[in-house]
Amino acid sequence: MISTDLMELYSSSNGDTWFLEKDAAGQLFVLHQPNEPSGGHRSRIPAEEYLKRSHGPERQALLSALNESKQSDLDEETLQAVIRDCPL
Numbered sequence: 001m002i003s004t005d006l007m008e009l010y011s012s013s014n015g016d017t018w019f020l021e022k023d024a025a026g027q028l029f030v031l032h033q034p035n036e037p038s039g040g041h042r043s044r045i046p047a048e049e050y051l052k053r054s055h056g057p058e059r060q061a062l063l064s065a066l067n068e069s070k071q072s073d074l075d076e077e078t079l080q081a082v083i084r085d086c087p088l
Helices: 047-053 057-069 076-085
Strands: 003-011 017-023 028-033 043-046
Touching: 003 057, 017 057, 028 047, 028 057, 043 047, 047 057
Parallel strands: none
Antiparallel strands: 003 017, 017 028, 028 043
């Protein structure tokens, strides 16, 4: 799918950057662009999966973006369960 919307979520002091992507179908993904010294290979993970696996400030940035934009495909109950089950 071609991205229709890309927003920077978080940039770390070491040069890694995380983006929120909304594709043409309306699905949300987190793109991680690591810094060049660590290889620089971009990864793309569905936002729901990313919330289940991540624990850093970039996760908090994603939660804030989802809450502010109301773009999440996750219903409120699912989002709250992910937040509850995946402590920061």
